[in-house]
Structures are given as C-alpha cells and as structure tokens.
Amino acid sequence: MQDNTTLNNAINLLTTAGIRLSHQRMAILQYLLNHRTHPTVADIYDHLHPNHPTLSRTTVYNTLKILVESGAVLQLDIDPECTHYDADLSPHAHFMCRHCGKLYDVPFPSHHIEAPEGFTTDRITISYHGLCPTCASSEKTNN
Ligand SMILES: [Zn+2]
Numbered sequence: 644m645q646d647n648t649t650l651n652n653a654i655n656l657l658t659t660a661g662i663r664l665s666h667q668r669m670a671i672l673q674y675l676l677n678h679r680t681h682p683t684v685a686d687i688y689d690h691l692h693p694n695h696p697t698l699s700r701t702t703v704y705n706t707l708k709i710l711v712e713s714g715a716v717l718q719l720d721i722d723p724e725c726t727h728y729d730a731d732l733s734p735h736a737h738f739m740c741r742h743c744g745k746l747y748d749v750p751f752p753s754h755h756i757e758a759p760e761g762f763t764t765d766r767i768t769i770s771y772h773g774l775c776p777t778c779a780s781s782e783k784t785n786n
C-alpha cells in the first residue's frame with residue numbers, strides 16, 4: 644500500500660535540501676517506503692536492478708547516503724556485518740535476531756529515555772539482540 648503522506652514528506656525533505664529526484668533515486672526511496680524490512684544496499688539493488696538495468700550498486704549506495712544526509716531515511720548501525728536502512732522516521736527501537744538476522748521494529752516511549760538536562764539529542768538508538776519468536780521456538784524443538 645502506498646502511503647502518500649509519508650512519500651510527500653520525504654519528497655519535501657529532499658527538495659528543501661536541494662536534492663534532484665531522478666527516476667532512480669525515486670525508485671530507491673519508494674522501495675524503502677514500501678518495504679519496512681530494513682533492507683541493505685544489496686537487498687535494494689537485487690530488487691530494483693531487473694526493472695532498472697542501468698542502476699549500479701554505487702548509485703544505490705550514493706543515493707542512500709544522500710537520503711540519510713537529508714534526513715529522509717535512517718541508517719541503522721545495529722548489524723556489525725552490514726548497514727540497514729529505514730524510512731520509518733517515527734521513534735522506535737530495533738531487535739536483531741542472531742539466528743535469522745532479521746531486524747524487527749520495537750516501539751518505545753521516547754519521553755522515558757530523554758537525555759539529562761543540558762544535552763541536545765539528535766537521535767536515540769536502542770538495539771535489542773537475541774532470538775525472534777520464530778527462531779526461539781524452532782531452537783526449542785531442535786534441542
Ligand atoms: Zn529469527
């Protein structure tokens with residue numbers, strides 16, 4: 644389902660930052676908005692390349708860099724193996740499953756974890772590491 648408000652917000656952020664929205668950049672942004680699976684550069688490239696034969700991994704990487712710098716997309720550092728990207732800008736934490744490697748959204752009330760007085764917070768990053776319910780139950784049956 645296409646969320647037009649979110650797309651328009653992202654486009655506003657980018658045009659305000661003076662960023663030209665080429666066809667390929669739009670495709671990458673749309674993919675992130677429509678897939679809340681926290682994809683990596685490789686995920687996005689593999690998905691878009693069949694329909695965008697001139698797209699390169701470097702373009703995906705550079706576009707993501709621009710999207711992150713303009714504030715339209717978040718870069719997640721939860722996974723030491725590779726960087727994941729998230730177009731969901733609402734405050735939330737992430738849970739990384741050590742078995743399947745998936746990233747799950749975890750809601751959190753941000754007003755409970757504000758920095759002490761005098762500090763200005765740019766962003767709050769909370770990472771959970773462990774097993775997701777699917778992997779936890781299959782680990783049980785395997786033992
Ligand atoms: Zn899992």
Ligand SMILES: [Zn+2]
Pocket residue numbers: 681729731735736737747748
């Ligand atoms: Zn997320």
